[in-house]
Amino acid sequence: MxxxxxxxxxxxxxxxxxxxxxxxxxxxxxxxxxxxxxxxxxxxxxxxxxxxxxxxxxxxxxxxxxxxxxxxxxxxxxxxxxxxxxxxxxxxxxxxxxxxxxxxxxxxxxxxxxxxFDEVIMNAPLAVQQLEVGYAHYGELMEQINASFTYISPCFHTQAQGMLTAVNAGIIGGTDIAFFNDYTAEAFRFVDRNLLALEHISSLDLYNTIYEQLLFYTLAQARQVDITCCxxxxxxxxxxxxxxxxxxxxxxxxxxxxxxxxxxxxxxxxxxxxxxxxxxxxxxxxxxxxxxxx
Known part of the structure; x- marks a missing residue:
């Protein structure tokens, strides 16, 4: 790898x-x-x-x-x-x-x-550093996004309201290149279609974790692809x-x-x-x- x-x-x-x-x-x-x-x-x-x-x-x-x-x-x-x-x-x-x-x-x-890195990580379809569970900013930013963005990634609708789960992308990768092609295409689509709405986001720094880390997790869940954590x-x-x-x-x-x-x-x-x-x-x-x- x-x-x-x-x-x-x-x-x-x-x-x-x-x-x-x-x-x-x-x-x-x-x-x-x-x-x-x-x-x-x-x-x-x-x-x-x-x-x-x-x-x-x-x-x-x-x-x-x-x-x-x-x-x-x-x-x-x-x-x-x-x-x-x-x-x-x-x-x-x-x-x-x-x-x-x-x-x-x-x-x-x-x-x-x-x-x-462990061989389990190196051979995984999807691998990340860890899951992020219970971080309030994901839910807070998604409320702002749902209220002001013109395009919401379909997989975001599958997560329950409240405390959301994402990944930490300190390391991220895998063998499932088809997933990464779809994931990155959707991330750029989400960003591109909402560039004019960024003024409604309270923290652009944390917004980066939405389209990188939260989107990765929710799309993997929607596709039923296992995520291996370091x-x-x-x-x-x-x-x-x-x-x-x-x-x-x-x-x-x-x-x-x-x-x-x-x-x-x-x-x-x-x-x-x-x-x-x-x-x-x-x-x-x-x-x-x-x-x-x-």
Missing amino acids: KIVQSYWSKPTKKYSDDVFYKHANGWLAKKYNYMAWALSCFNLRKHYDVVELVTDAAGKKLLIDQLELPYTTVNVGLESMSHYPDDLWALGKLYAYSIQDEPFLHVDADVFIWQP FGGLGKRLDWLFAFPGTLPTSQYTHAAGGGKRDKIVCSRLEHRLRSDYPDYYYWLMHKLRTLEL
């Missing part, structure tokens, strides 16, 4: 005039963003021969030409996405899923693996996913999701792991940062 990562640069350009946030991608500072990309990519390459990057021209310049990350193939098809609003950051991931023609697993750049039974407790090896005895997978990127302890542990596991690259990166080459 092919491993895929993606980077759409347009969502980061909204901070282009802010020195502190430029290229930080949600992290405390841009150096941690660069460290995260490096550690995530290096760890994937340690275990897998093929790791593809789907990006745009600016992303290739940053990750390949400047950071010199060892991706085996690079696709700059995200150049075609420039007409979309920069708030819709998950569209870059959806595009990466949509162009796959063989079994794949997409791994976010804030995910760090410490051993290969982790189960987590509920709302995600703090252990921020742990790096050595901080918890069972830490085998780290996902610095959301607020984890702005946690000083998480950032410190990220830097420590890159320095201890890949010292040559770490000191090369620090030199590039000091000399303003990045």
